[in-house]
Amino acid sequence: MxxxxxxxxxxxxxxxxxxxxxxxxxxxxxxxxxxxxxxxxxxxxxxxxxxxxxxxxxxxxxNETTDEKIVFSKEDAFEKENEELQNIVNWIIPNAQKNAMEPIHVEIKPGGRTKDVPPHEGEEFGYVMNGSILLHVGLEKHKVKKGESFYLKPGKSHYLSNEGKTTATVIWVSTPPIF
CATH class of the missing domain: 1.10.260.40 (lambda repressor-like DNA-binding domains)
Structure with a gap:
């Protein structure tokens, strides 16, 4: 080990x-x-x-178990609130950085945003569960509303922001893990 x-x-x-x-x-x-x-x-x-x-x-x-867990509960998640950026990030799959994909559940308060994600190899997918967000990719902005999704090959710095009046909730998945 x-x-x-x-x-x-x-x-x-x-x-x-x-x-x-x-x-x-x-x-x-x-x-x-x-x-x-x-x-x-x-x-x-x-x-x-x-x-x-x-x-x-x-x-x-x-504890190194050989059984790989398949189903995860809320208790398995790790949550981190960023008061400055007005967001809460939930790592919903423990130790996902060792996997090919890393999914997170992000809550962005009105006026809030996520941290900047630098360009990297791989792909990202997001699904807006509540509210709406702006996906900032380089100098471009893309509005993504509840029930819509985004998919990108992150060759430019990017982040999510919430310019709405309600908290936005997003499932965001990256491969390779970058969160």
């Missing part, structure tokens, strides 16, 4: 920078960087602190 790689994946899943994780655990960014590259090993106490900062524990971290 590559402990560093597994910690890095958990950190990314939790949308934390190395510095944010280091601050949570009272460690240095350099130590987290070395740990993620398997250049150093943490003590058990330090590992426990890091895992707590990532919302897990030793038992779950080292």
């Amino acid at each position: 590559k402990i560093g790689e597994k910690i890095k994946n958990l950190r990314i899943k939790n949308a934390l920078t190395q510095e944010e994780l280091a601050n949570r655990c009272e460690l240095t960014k350099g130590f987290i960087s070395q740990l993620e590259r398997d250049l150093t090993s943490p003590s058990i106490a330090t590992l426990v602190d890091i895992l707590e900062g990532l919302g897990t524990n030793l038992k779950d971290f080292f």
Whole structure:
């Protein structure tokens, strides 16, 4: 088992920078960087602190089951609210960054938006469940309403915004995982 790689994946899943994780655990960014590259090993106490900062524990971290889960409940999801951008991102499939696709459920409050997604290889699909959004691709804007979808090959920076009066809800899927 590559402990560093597994910690890095958990950190990314939790949308934390190395510095944010280091601050949570009272460690240095350099130590987290070395740990993620398997250049150093943490003590058990330090590992426990890091895992707590990532919302897990030793038992779950080292539990490597061979049964692949197929159905996921709301309790499996990880939610992160961004008050500055006025959105809530729900990672509805745990550890999806290890898969070919990464689906998220996004709620964008009126006047809110998602973070910028830089250009990348792959494809993205989105379906607007409630409200309407603007899909910004480079300098272009595309309005997508409830019941409509979008599909793009993301060769330009892009993001979603909500200029409406109600919260917009979107299922957004990327391949490869980028959220």
